[in-house]
Amino acid sequence: MSSPTSPLDLISPWVVSQRWFASKGRVPRLELIGSWEIPSDGPRLVTHLVMDFSARVPVLYQVPVTERTEPLDGAEAALIAEVPTDGGTTYLYDGPHDPAYAAALLRMITTDSEATAHGATAQGQVFGAIDISEITSSRVLRGEQSNTSIIYRVVTSNGIDRVICKVFRALHHGENPDVVLQAALAASGSPNVPHSIGAVTGEWDDIGRDTGRARGHLAFAQEFLAGSEDAWRFALRSAEEGNDFTERAHSLGTVTAEVHTLLAGSFGTTAPTPAEVDATLASWRSRLALAIDEVPQIEEFRGTIDALYASTESLDWPALQRIHGDYHLGQVLLAADGHWVLLDFEGEPLRPMHERSQPDFALRDVAGMLRSFDYVAGSLGSTDEAKDWTRASRNAFLSGYIERAGIDLRAHRELLDAFEMDKALYEAVYEARNRPDWLPIPLAALGRLANRPRT
Numbered sequence: 001m002s003s004p005t006s007p008l009d010l011i012s013p014w015v016v017s018q019r020w021f022a023s024k025g026r027v028p029r030l031e032l033i034g035s036w037e038i039p040s041d042g043p044r045l046v047t048h049l050v051m052d053f054s055a056r057v058p059v060l061y062q063v064p065v066t067e068r069t070e071p072l073d074g075a076e077a078a079l080i081a082e083v084p085t086d087g088g089t090t091y092l093y094d095g096p097h098d099p100a101y102a103a104a105l106l107r108m109i110t111t112d113s114e115a116t117a118h119g120a121t122a123q124g125q126v127f128g129a130i131d132i133s134e135i136t137s138s139r140v141l142r143g144e145q146s147n148t149s150i151i152y153r154v155v156t157s158n159g160i161d162r163v164i165c166k167v168f169r170a171l172h173h174g175e176n177p178d179v180v181l182q183a184a185l186a187a188s189g190s191p192n193v194p195h196s197i198g199a200v201t202g203e204w205d206d207i208g209r210d211t212g213r214a215r216g217h218l219a220f221a222q223e224f225l226a227g228s229e230d231a232w233r234f235a236l237r238s239a240e241e242g243n244d245f246t247e248r249a250h251s252l253g254t255v256t257a258e259v260h261t262l263l264a265g266s267f268g269t270t271a272p273t274p275a276e277v278d279a280t281l282a283s284w285r286s287r288l289a290l291a292i293d294e295v296p297q298i299e300e301f302r303g304t305i306d307a308l309y310a311s312t313e314s315l316d317w318p319a320l321q322r323i324h325g326d327y328h329l330g331q332v333l334l335a336a337d338g339h340w341v342l343l344d345f346e347g348e349p350l351r352p353m354h355e356r357s358q359p360d361f362a363l364r365d366v367a368g369m370l371r372s373f374d375y376v377a378g379s380l381g382s383t384d385e386a387k388d389w390t391r392a393s394r395n396a397f398l399s400g401y402i403e404r405a406g407i408d409l410r411a412h413r414e415l416l417d418a419f420e421m422d423k424a425l426y427e428a429v430y431e432a433r434n435r436p437d438w439l440p441i442p443l444a445a446l447g448r449l450a451n452r453p454r455t
Contacts, residue, residue: 007048008032010081010092011063015050020146020169021061026054033060034119034204038104043068045101047218049120049171049204060171060204062218064095064105072098096148096167102138106152106165109198109221119205122218126198127183131157146170146349151224162224163197172353173206173214178346180357181322182222184266185259192255192342195223216353227336232329232372239376239389246396249373252332253400255340256369260323260362260405269319270359277317280361284309284422291425295432297443298425304450305421312418318407320359327365328372363412366401367419370394371427371445378441421449 008030015021015028031051038045044067051060065080068091072078078097083090095101108115108124110132115122134155141149141164152163168176179199186196199220206214231252238245288305292298324331325347333341347356377383377390402409409416427442 006032007035007065008050010083011048011050011065014080015052015061015063018169019144020148021052022059022170023052023055029053034117036115036117036120036122036202038101038108038113038115040100040104042100043098045095045104046118047095047115047120047122049202062167062169062171064101064167066093066095066098066101067091068093068098094148096140096150099138102150102152102165103135105150105167105200105219106132106135106154106163106221109165109200109219120202121204122200122202124198124200127187127196128198129158130160130197132163133157160195160223162226163221164194164224165219165221167219168217170349171202171204171216171218173209173216174353174357176217176220176346176353177322177325177357178344179217179220181263181324181345182220185262186222188262188266190259190262192259192340194225194341194343197221197223225333225335225341228333228341230330231332231334231340232376234334235329235373235376235393236379239380239386242385242389245389245393248334249393249396250400252340252369253397253402254404255342255400256327256365256397257401257404259342260321260365263323264319264321267322267359269321272317272320272361276320277313281309281313284418287422287425287429291428295428295439295443298428298446301446301450305446308414308418308421308450312415315412315415317415318361318363318412321362323360323362323365324368325356325360325364327368329369329376330372361415361419363409363416363419364423366398366409367416367423369397370416370420371423371442373397374445375441378438378444382440382444417449417452421446424449 012028012030029052031053033049033051035046035048047062047064049060050063051058069088071091072093075093075097078094080092080094083092107113110126110130111124112126113124132154136153136155138150138152141151147166147169149164149166154161154163182193183196185193200218201215202218203213203215205212235245288302292302324342324345326344331342331344333343335341373390373394377386380386398409424442424445428439428446431439431442
């Protein structure tokens with residue numbers, strides 16, 4: 001067997017089985033855009049930027065690879081390929097699963113180091129002083145869909161003993177809002193995001209840009225909050241056990257408003273133009289048409305939904321600002337000391353990066369969390385007890401938000417209903433395609449919102 005002439009020959013058959021590969025069911029059509037390499041005394045640590053042309057819109061992926069002359073114990077699931085060479089065999093591994101790559105990446109960030117360029121560049125950037133004297137272990141976080149996160153145990157002088165570094169798999173031109181927004185919130189002193197440590201930024205060829213080059217974030221490192229719990233799991237358990245969640249929901253509403261206030265202070269606000277309002281209305285109506293096409297049961301609500309959307313045209317719309325963009329209980333942690341911590345400010349992953357980085361309406365985040373509470377009841381079979389739990393939690397969340405924001409969301413009730421309706425339509429399409437058994441959850445929400453009395 002002869003050695004392949006390109007890393008693409010090895011990556012192509014492996015990439016289709018990765019959770020972050022978006023073009024499931026298609027044969028990859030890969031092109032190497034460039035590579036960069038972290039200098040190493042051990043295995044070669046090279047990251048390939050690979051464009052896949054098999055989808056309607058090409059996607060650029062980041063594929064870190066370690067090249068070893070001996071097998072890596074316990075990393076069989078991360079093996080990309082075995083390559084026969086004149087001297088034996090070279091073993092190629094998915095970089096985040098290799099301790100050598102993991103350690104080198106974190107060191108690159110915390111020392112502001114620059115990688116060796118092979119058509120693409122990469123530069124570490126530390127956001128605040130952190131002295132990591134030792135990296136004692138690393139492991140990959142399981143269950144992620146679109147990125148790969150490495151969890152480290154470290155020894156530092158400032159009390160941080162765990163770090164998480166997110167390696168972005170799909171790359172885009174422009175600053176990643178997950179990095180920019182969380183770094184700004186952390187710099188403001190907010191306790192409601194993890195401590196930001198640093199990032200890796202890169203450049204690569206892009207014939208679609210006037211300059212011929214694109215620039216974006218490749219990785220992001222933060223403090224990892226050990227002992228925290230996913231808010232979705234905590235809320236679901238609370239509802240299952242019949243525990244009152246209103247105090248927690250109220251505090252989550254308060255924290256959400258605080259984060260929105262800090263983002264508005266850091267990035268500013270603007271009054272929406274008629275064109276921006278029209279664009280939002282157009283996106284709602286487009287989503288409605290798609291939802292009816294895919295879920296015909298929604299047709300019965302068309303008239304009411306159209307009327308609701310039309311009624312918002314004459315309303316006083318709130319200011320635009322930077323927001324979370326994909327806000328739900330799964331994006332929040334309950335820290336070990338009981339306070340809420342917000343994560344994953346990337347926005348909706350299917351939206352282009354330039355759209356995710358634009359100011360939006362804070363009501364979108366509020367509606368997203370309201371829908372998430374609805375899903376708690378739906379996942380428990382929509383019993384009367386679960387519905388009561390959800391209703392109380394939703395009201396408490398809104399009360400907490402209103403108290404902290406100083407804005408009576410009830411004065412924007414039609415707008416909030418419209419944003420929640422749009423989110424439910426998105427959910428209906430998603431569930432019809434992926435989880436038909438869950439389709440009744442958004443359908444019930446559409447019925448409730450459509451039948452809400454309005455004066």
